[in-house]
Amino acid sequence: MTTKLDIAVVGATGTVGETLVQILEELAFPVATLHLLASMESAGSSVMFASKKLKVREVDSFDFSQVKLAFFATTPAVSRSFAAKAHKAGCAVIDLSGALHDAVAVVPEANPERLGQLPQPALITSPSAGAVALAVALAPLKGLVDIERIQVNACLAVSAQGREAVSELARQTAELLNARPLEPRFFDRQMAFNLLAQVGAPDEQGHTAVERRLVGELRQLLGMPALKISVTCIQVPVFFGDSFSVALQSRRAVDLDAVNRALDSADSIERVEADDYPTPVGDAVGQDVVYVGRVRHGIDEDEQLNLWLTTDNVRKGAALNAVQVAQLLIKHMA
């Protein structure tokens, strides 16, 4: 029998945190005591876990030496303030914010071996949803496609920015349909029936933090630190489900049949045949896999492989990946 662990979830009231708590229950993760943490604002509220109401407490006064494993599904600032403290108290940390620069990015389908190589307690990043989706889809192709460059156009759902962004899209849409004047709050302009060409502010070179994060994490996950990855992340008026248009440039002609077979034999991938294509709503949302469709060569270019990916950003892209990492990690824990 697996030993049960005392666990903390920081950000338990958020989009990702709530799903993470659900998934711990769904997958019967060996939890002894579960500590749910958030800010002062949510302290005192409660969240259901294993048919019990658990009280949410304030992270500021929590003693992390009580737990062996902590998930940080919260803002980068909160991770920066408390993850190192938790780690020093002897607690393994799985952070979802991307704020911990010495943490190692892990996706079980891509680089599970990294977990066995880490000093204990481990400091791990569950990567951005885009890096998870791309790593899951590309890991089975590494031996088949001699990848020279990856080109990604990521269409991010508003839920990628948390609860407030979700309400804002709903509110804006209702205002427009009722012909009321639009007053953007969370986003700086109209998000409903519109596309925003960047998510977050760009740096001096014109790249956003989300784009840099995706590139850095994907290089780590594929074990290809110098891989050329070019990416544009845009915000689309979709509530849940991130989608990715991907072009892989290979050094030689790509064998499509072999690619399809490799995708079909991967457990976490659902490949959709050419007579159909996967969509966020209807396919990906609520599912535990990455959907892959539109598998094809470039036009007049057999050295290019094009793919369309879509996945549940909150579930497979964040909460589920974090729990799947934890499932492997506990095998390495004393």
Place this chain on the structure above:
Amino acid sequence: MTTKLDIAVVGATGTVGETLVQILEELAFPVATLHLLASMESAGSSVMFASKKLKVREVDSFDFSQVKLAFFATTPAVSRSFAAKAHKAGCAVIDLSGALHDAVAVVPEANPERLGQLPQPALITSPSAGAVALAVALAPLKGLVDIERIQVNACLAVSAQGREAVSELARQTAELLNARPLEPRFFDRQMAFNLLAQVGAPDEQGHTAVERRLVGELRQLLGMPALKISVTCIQVPVFFGDSFSVALQSRRAVDLDAVNRALDSADSIERVEADDYPTPVGDAVGQDVVYVGRVRHGIDEDEQLNLWLTTDNVRKGAALNAVQVAQLLIKHMA
């Protein structure tokens, strides 16, 4: 004084046709008599032009020898049936459907010289909105960027598929907000708050006709018949305004300052600085230019140039381009 011309607009009641008639008036195009044509269904209805109500007539019984110039803003099938007939009757044809394979694609900002080289009466294609936007944005960069490959992710507005698609997005959105069951009609699934990974059916190689059309036309417009262009066209829940995430692969480092200067000096381009970015709603829609933003190198790759384009697909991408082509064409007409 310019001689006035007798003109026909086939598809005058459609999304593009209505705008085209408006633009003929706005630009004071030298029209003698304007003939508005459509199917039996719209025959008898009327459209305003130069403060007069003009009756729409059926295309089937129209005698094209009455006019010197005909715009075809209608389905490919209608263009195929009537454009050759019009052309034989001595009429210059500007087709927007892409159905005429011997017609020459023209965008005044990219290849105006082609108009002087054509046998009269001319047979011209006003290209797809994507090809227009890309040609306008890339033509000024041809001498600056030694283009090896172009990678495009096109996010097409529903209006790119005409009136019915526009009503369907509105109807679906209202149904969802009112928690009524969704019944897709025009699209085969939920379009509201969703992304469709392809527009139209794919061919044997997995490419759609819209994608093939864009590649073929862009090669013609840039005068680079063997250029590697790879493209994915997706359908987004936006009413008006197509957007394009573009990566140009160059054979040498790209000089960003020179690129910005070239974009700034082009009349049909509005460049947006790095502290902002252009959006379809709010910027492009209703405007006569192509908006260009997010001008930057690839991450760790100075040989790559990334751009974000957005433009009014119905106006600049279709109706306005067709009229601007006509403005140049009439100078070459006897």
